[in-house]
Amino acid sequence: MKTIRVFFKKTGNIRYISHLDTQRAMIRALMRSGLDLAYSEGFNPRPKIVFAQPLSIYQESEYEIFDFRINGETPLKEIREKLTAAMPDGIEVFKVAEPVKKLSACAWARYRITLTTRKSAAEIQNALSGSITVLKKTKTKELYCDIAAQIKELSVYEQDGKVVVETVLPAAGNNYLNPNYIAAFLADKIDGFFVRRIFLYDSDGKPLE
Amino acid sequence: MKNDRYAHLLKNVEKPGRYIGGEYGEVVKDKNSVDLRFCFCFPDIYEIGMSNLGMKILTAILNNTDYCWCERCFAPWADMEEQLRKTKTPLFALESGDPLTEFDIIGFTLQYELSYTNALNMLDLAGIPLYAADRGDDLNAYPLIIAGGPCAYNPEPLAPFFDLFAIGEGEESLPELAELYLECKKQNMKKSDFLRKAARLEGCYVPSLYEVTYLADGRIDKVTPKYDDVPAKVKKRVVQDLDKAYYPTQPTVPYLDVVHDRIMLEVVRGCIRGCRFCQAGMVYRPYREKSPEALDRCAQALFAHTGYSEISLSSLSISDYSELDPLIDRLLKWTDDKKVSLSLPSMRIDAFYEQLMKKVMSVRKSGLTFAPEAGTQRLRDVINKNITEEEILIACRKAFDAGRNELKLYFMNGLPTETDEDIVGIAELAQKIVDLFYSEKRPHRSVEVTVSVSCFVPKPFTPFQWEPQDSLESLERKQALLKNSIRTKKITYKYHDAKTSRLECVFARGDRRLAPALAEAVRQGQRFDSWDEFFDYDKWMKIFEQTGVDPDFYTTRRIGFDETLPWDHIDIGVTKRFLRREAEKAYAGVPTPDCRTQCSGCGVKCLERNIKL
Structure with a gap:
């Protein structure tokens, strides 16, 4: 039995599918792939599958990861082909490999937030240069906090006539910042926004592998 | 759907996954390469409709043909309906995203009485007049609106809204109907002429071809076909050999957590x-x-x-x-x-x-x-x-x-x-x-x-x-x-809730005189009647009062054995x-043995050609 790491993109209309539903779709894809999966024990055996970091509904991603366990020796190329055939529309498996680091090494994520706005890149940059105070909601409470210190990198530029905020935010299990907060902070300056995750990084700032 | 034409609506609803299609196994065809576009409508939310076996079978049968592309549509939840109405966006099908008005045939499955308002509301959301008579006699003006499913055995409360009801099992009758429709459309036939032909297909009930008369006390006198070539009784369709009947093995696998996800x-x-x-x-x-x-x-x-x-x-x-x-x-x-x-x-x-x-x-x-x-x-x-x-x-x-x-x-x-x-x-x-x-x-x-x-x-x-x-x-x-x-x-x-069951009884045993109450209920915003959060009994009673319906006539009244029933012209x-x-x-408290122990002579054998028990 060994662990296989699947790298995939999630783009297009499948961004309307929540993380939980995507996870179930992946399990089904594994089940129909015909691969010799390792299952969990107990009354409800399931393929063992772990995601690096959930992706919010409405967001696209070019770099998503999940691990699953497989019995025996199947060539990676064959695994990739079988998975590709079993995936729903909008999920593109671009790499299948054995894990280099643990999934818990996932620490940062890069996002591109494309804004619909009449403001210039400079104006948006300016708005984001000071404190960024947003209302954070948890299951039990709501509180205002400044997220500026959590942001590792942030730049604003124009691309194809749109203003883009590109940023690196914490994406660890116990420290995760949703890029939607940045858009929420800009709410009165924008008419809409669109988030695309570009990379997941390990604690060294390298793409998680 | 491949394109993103409804992004501005989807961002404002709780479960956008209900409206986008794109699931594994979804059937997508080139709309220009098919002759017939069929939209299969389920008058409840996606999670319920996608669990329905009949829908899986019938959409697959239609999609198995070269000439037809059968898409799906479900009742939009309140948040989506609000978005559609606010932006004046007509209700659309999941696969192509095209408005329902672009389809040739819209087929509803009627699984329970309390989904009738949803079915009518879906027509309204599509911009299609509820009453068949308001849709004109041109086969191209509006899609043909049909329905089947268990509630179609007594379709009378819905009679004025639908062009046709498919009685019984649709595996064979639906393709026959689709083919007849295509043939008639090619000949530029009027809708009424097409329906007259369709009424001669076994299992097709065209309500507009029947006259219902009433007695002074409100009971039905009789139901008569308007023409000699229209059958007095519509016999239900039955699949003869279930083993040989088509059964879909490549169904669409939903993303969402649907009711029967198995x-x-x-x-x-x-x-x-x-x-x-x-x-x-x-x-x-x-x-x-x-x-x-x-x-x-x-x-x-x-x-x-x-x-x-x-x-x-x-x-x-x-x-x-x-x-x-x-x-x-x-x-x-x-x-x-x-x-x-x-x-x-x-x-x-x-x-x-x-x-x-x-x-x-x-x-x-x-x-x-x-x-x-x-x-x-x-x-x-x-x-x-x-x-x-x-x-x-x-x-x-x-x-x-x-x-x-x-x-x-x-x-x-x-x-x-x-x-x-x-x-x-x-x-x-x-x-x-x-x-x-x-x-x-x-x-x-x-x-x-x-x-x-x-x-x-x-x-x-x-x-x-x-x-x-x-x-x-x-x-x-x-x-x-x-x-x-x-x-x-x-x-x-x-x-x-006993109140829900009472309303269910009204429509289960109802007749054509209930149609105005249904139309009025939809106008007043009644929908999702089988959902506790939407069911409004008092409002329904008010609507019955306004439209001259006495619910007791359909519920607590004992119906005489010799009375003409609203569904007497349907033959099961x-x-x-x-x-x-x-x-x-x-x-008398006397049980009847099961059919395997002893035939009780129910009469259904007349539908069998060679079915063994």
């Missing part, structure tokens, strides 16, 4: 039992079984395509399937290995046995549900639920012995001839089951018995179709009586004479 293997159609309250047991006759070989092949193909980890053996009463053991043995040969579990949702108590349970439990634990339906032997005899208390207790003992400690029991209240003794009998039976659990030392320390009680709704084409429904007051009094008769916390008591094969005979036996 492989549904249709094992049997029909039921040999003949419970006197049960409409399904009558309208799905004759009883037909599939072979274990065909089912096993089908299940393997379905697993390979879907990746589901559960197979549900679907039938009205799975334990009556004569080859259940061979089927389960065949399936277990590969399901255990693939970690696929089997569920048998319709086991009869008398057939429940340990070995089968152990087998089925070997992979995954699934719930245990029995349906005694009534609390006393006397009443169980009246409704022809041929099980004894002893059989119930034996089954429970076996379940407990096997380590189960959760049981769910289904009952009905308001059944014909019911007395308080029968109601208290439900509590007593549940108590006996609890006592049985504690009579011996068991692996589990405590037991949980859930008693779930629904209100009896007399349905067309059943021996109880003439029966008065219990009044609201009486039903609610009996619900309280049962609640007070339960003396232990080991029994959980759940019951249905089972004769009215048989139903009446069964009603009389009910009053």
Whole structure:
């Protein structure tokens, strides 16, 4: 039995599918792939599958990861082909490999937030240069906090006539910042926004592998 | 849908996944390469509609043809409806995202009466006039609006809205109808001329071709075809050889957590039992079984395509399937290995046995549900639920012995001839089951018995179709009586809202005079009537008052045996004479043996060409 790491993109209309539903779709894809999966024990055996970091509904991603366990020796190329055939529309498996680091090494994520706005890149940059105070909601409470210190990198530029905020935010299990907060902070300056995750990084700032 | 034309709406709704399609197995064709565009509509939300087996079968049959692309549409939830109305966006199909008005045929499946307002609301959201008469005589002006499903056996409350109803099983009739439509469209035929031709297809009921006259007291005088070539009675369609009938093995696999998110293997159609309250047991006759070989092949193909980890053996009463053991043995040969579990949702108590349970439990634990339906032997005899208390207790003992400690029991209240003794009998039976659990030392320390009680709704084409429904007051009094008769916390008591059942009865036994009330209800915003958060009984009563409908006429009134029923011109094969005979036996408390033991002469044999029992 060994662990296989699947790298995939999630783009297009499948961004309307929540993380939980995507996870179930992946399990089904594994089940129909015909691969010799390792299952969990107990009354409800399931393929063992772990995601690096959930992706919010409405967001696209070019770099998503999940691990699953497989019995025996199947060539990676064959695994990739079988998975590709079993995936729903909008999920593109671009790499299948054995894990280099643990999934818990996932620490940062890069996002591109494309804004619909009449403001210039400079104006948006300016708005984001000071404190960024947003209302954070948890299951039990709501509180205002400044997220500026959590942001590792942030730049604003124009691309194809749109203003883009590109940023690196914490994406660890116990420290995760949703890029939607940045858009929420800009709410009165924008008419809409669109988030695309570009990379997941390990604690060294390298793409998680 | 590939494109993103509704992004501005989807960002504002709670579950956008309901409206985008794109699931694994979805059928997408080039709309310019097909002659006929069909939209299959389910008048409830995605999660319910995507669980419907009929929809899976019929969409696949249409998509299997070269000439047709069949897409899907579900009732949008309130948040999506608000978005559609606010932005004046017409309701669209999931696959192409095209508005419903671009389709040739829109086909609804009518699974329950309380979805009628949803169906009409969907037409309204699509910008299609509700009344067929307002849609003109040009076949190209609007899509043809048709419906099928169990409620189409008495489609009269919806008669003025639909162009045509498909009566019975649609596997054969739907493609025939689609082909006739295409032919007529090519000839630029008028809609009325097409419908006149369609009325001659077996199983096609064109309501506009029938005249209904009434007696002075409000009862129906008679229903007459307007032309000589229109059949006086519309006979339901039946699939003759179920084994050879097409069964889809590449269904669409939803992302969302739908109600029945598993492989549904249709094992049997029909039921040999003949419970006197049960409409399904009558309208799905004759009883037909599939072979274990065909089912096993089908299940393997379905697993390979879907990746589901559960197979549900679907039938009205799975334990009556004569080859259940061979089927389960065949399936277990590969399901255990693939970690696929089997569920048998319709086991009869008398057939429940340990070995089968152990087998089925070997992979995954699934719930245990029995349906005694009534609390006393006397009443169980009246409704022809041929099980004894002893059989119930034996089954429970076996379940407990096997380590189960959760049981769910289904009952009905308001059944014909019911007395308080029968109601208290439900509590007593549940108590006996609890006592049985504690009579011996068991692996589990405590037991949980859930008693779930629904209100009896007399349905067309059943021996109880003439029966008065219990009044609201009486039903609610009996619900309280049962609640007070339960003396232990080991029994959980759940019951249905009697008001919902009353509305259901109005439409189940309704006639064409209810149509204005439905149209008015939709206008006033009534929808999702089967959902607690939307059901508004008082508003419905007001609407009935405004539109001159007396609900008691359809509910608490005893209908005479010799009265013309609103559905008398629909022929399900089972004769009215048989139903009446069964009603009389009910009053005498005489049970009828099941169809395998002895033929009771229901009349459905006239539909059979060579069906073996």
